Amino acid sequence: MAKKGEAVVHVTLACGECHRRNYHTKRNKNNIREKLAFSKYCRWCQHHTPHKEV
Numbered sequence: 001m002a003k004k005g006e007a008v009v010h011v012t013l014a015c016g017e018c019h020r021r022n023y024h025t026k027r028n029k030n031n032i033r034e035k036l037a038f039s040k041y042c043r044w045c046q047h048h049t050p051h052k053e054v
């Protein structure tokens with residue numbers, strides 16, 4: 001069960017090209033206020049693409 005006032009939120013990362021949701025991660029909203037964006041391998045596009053938080 002999540003603790004009260006928990007700052008960590010679950011985020012989903014979607015491929016910037018095909019918009020499929022490939023990755024799930026966590027973000028601490030106290031440390032990172034902006035939306036996450038990573039370059040990750042998309043198995044649908046078959047190369048690395050920018051993945052953004054949705």
Ligand SMILES: [Zn+2]
Pocket residue numbers: 015016017018019020042043044045046049
């Ligand atoms: Zn893709």
